[in-house]
Amino acid sequence: MAHSEGFQKLAADAKTRIKEISVDGLKNLEASEKPVIIDVREESEWNAGHAEGAIHLSRGIIEQKIEEAIADPNIPIVCYCGSGNRSALVADSLQTIGYTNVFSLEGGFRAWKESGLPTQE
Numbered sequence: 001m002a003h004s005e006g007f008q009k010l011a012a013d014a015k016t017r018i019k020e021i022s023v024d025g026l027k028n029l030e031a032s033e034k035p036v037i038i039d040v041r042e043e044s045e046w047n048a049g050h051a052e053g054a055i056h057l058s059r060g061i062i063e064q065k066i067e068e069a070i071a072d073p074n075i076p077i078v079c080y081c082g083s084g085n086r087s088a089l090v091a092d093s094l095q096t097i098g099y100t101n102v103f104s105l106e107g108g109f110r111a112w113k114e115s116g117l118p119t120q121e
Contacts, residue, residue: 010089011085011086011089018103019091020084020104029078035076035077036055036069036078037055038077038079039051039056039057040059040062040080041081043058050109051080052118052119059090063094073099078102079102079105080104082110084105084106085108088104
């Protein structure tokens, strides 16, 4: 799905304030710290397949539900969407709320699958 120019600008702006992590970086992070993986896509996308072990908090509700799901604002969190843009917006929001160790997965779920990491339906 092609993103509008305005959305691309919004995501690019968020990416100036957040940390992105590659699939390889995620693998290294998982070896040293156990991050919480959050799928921020829509429910229909989640139901079609998602990263094994991920929790689902869509972009539309994550700010309302994050403190219930993850009380510790310092725990490592890796957000992903389809390609890495929505998750960048979420990572930016979570940092504003006070979460200090948030990443957006570069390439999103597409990169996850291409790397051969486990998925589930």
